[in-house]
Amino acid sequence: MTAQYPVARPRRLRRNPALRRMVAGTRLHAADLILPAFVKEGIAEPRPVASMPGVFQHTRDSLRKAAHEAAEAGVGGIILFGIPAVKDARGSAADDPDGILQVALREVNAEVGDAVVVMADTCLDEFTDHGHCGILTPSGDVDNDATLERYASTAVAQAAAGAQMVAPSGMMDGQVGAIRSALDGAGYGNVPILAYSVKYASAFFGPFRDAAECAPQFGDRSTHQQDPAGPLEEALREVRLDLAEGADAVMVKPALAYLDVITRVRDEVDVPVAAYQVSGEYAMIEAAAANGWVDRDRTITESLVAIKRAGADLILTYWATEVARRI
Numbered sequence: 001m002t003a004q005y006p007v008a009r010p011r012r013l014r015r016n017p018a019l020r021r022m023v024a025g026t027r028l029h030a031a032d033l034i035l036p037a038f039v040k041e042g043i044a045e046p047r048p049v050a051s052m053p054g055v056f057q058h059t060r061d062s063l064r065k066a067a068h069e070a071a072e073a074g075v076g077g078i079i080l081f082g083i084p085a086v087k088d089a090r091g092s093a094a095d096d097p098d099g100i101l102q103v104a105l106r107e108v109n110a111e112v113g114d115a116v117v118v119m120a121d122t123c124l125d126e127f128t129d130h131g132h133c134g135i136l137t138p139s140g141d142v143d144n145d146a147t148l149e150r151y152a153s154t155a156v157a158q159a160a161a162g163a164q165m166v167a168p169s170g171m172m173d174g175q176v177g178a179i180r181s182a183l184d185g186a187g188y189g190n191v192p193i194l195a196y197s198v199k200y201a202s203a204f205f206g207p208f209r210d211a212a213e214c215a216p217q218f219g220d221r222s223t224h225q226q227d228p229a230g231p232l233e234e235a236l237r238e239v240r241l242d243l244a245e246g247a248d249a250v251m252v253k254p255a256l257a258y259l260d261v262i263t264r265v266r267d268e269v270d271v272p273v274a275a276y277q278v279s280g281e282y283a284m285i286e287a288a289a290a291n292g293w294v295d296r297d298r299t300i301t302e303s304l305v306a307i308k309r310a311g312a313d314l315i316l317t318y319w320a321t322e323v324a325r326r327i
Helices: 010-014 017-022 061-075 098-110 146-160 175-185 203-212 232-244 254-269 279-290 296-310 322-326
Strands: 033-040 055-059 077-083 117-122 165-169 194-199 249-252 272-278 314-315
Touching: 010 017, 010 077, 033 061, 033 098, 033 117, 033 322, 055 061, 061 077, 061 098, 077 098, 077 203, 077 272, 098 146, 117 146, 146 165, 146 175, 165 175, 165 203, 175 232, 194 254, 203 254, 203 279, 232 249, 232 254, 254 272, 254 296, 279 296, 296 314, 296 322
Parallel strands: 033 055, 033 077, 033 314, 077 117, 117 165, 165 194, 194 249, 249 272, 272 314
Antiparallel strands: none
């Protein structure tokens, strides 16, 4: 750059909305957005999630309606979380062909599967009575390798029910490889894996546990989810391991507090990078807006632009349908 003020005036390109729109370096597209949705077995009406205004535990009927609305808005994908009526220590409902998640996957895929990518969260925490992400040892630790068998079985059940993509979120070592092998062996070699490769033991997950009814009954998830203060190289190592095991895309979760991690992952890999704008991020903006402290629509858009600018190709957000309608 050679010109300086007063010849150089960057404000010239900001003078009006049309100019700003023309030179925008970051653009949101509806197809980049993925809607997380909860479906609960045995309820007659959708139930509001108190800590997440505007989010519901859906009935099968209301879930289909939400899926149609997302498809009509141009949303790229919908990822389903199931909440069974009965839970047990091994999360038996997770791979039950007649379990709530598999039933919902079949119905949603039949309704909108040609318009949006119907995805399944592949974990056990919504299905276990103890709320942890896997099988427990007698001492109460999560048994990594025993849990892999459950994840593999769950992923196959989800694919059989119509899941177009599975997304293992439990942060077990070897989970992607176990799922890839199981899917291939069962004839679902074309089903891609979106790996929750970089998932932190975050306080921002709190409201999600209300929505999915999966709060741990004891302890926490710090033994398998990453330490927020851990070295960046640990996150990159997790990504490399998942890619070596067959991941087709990778995810960073949460998003806003880890924009630097999203950027580094984007720089490192040649597959799509997703970021999950998690429940705590959603709840904070909604609460601040409800109190008149921030402009709701502008803050939502700005938060998503920041995630996109950091390098995310895909964004999981509870505002997916709303934002897709207005961009």
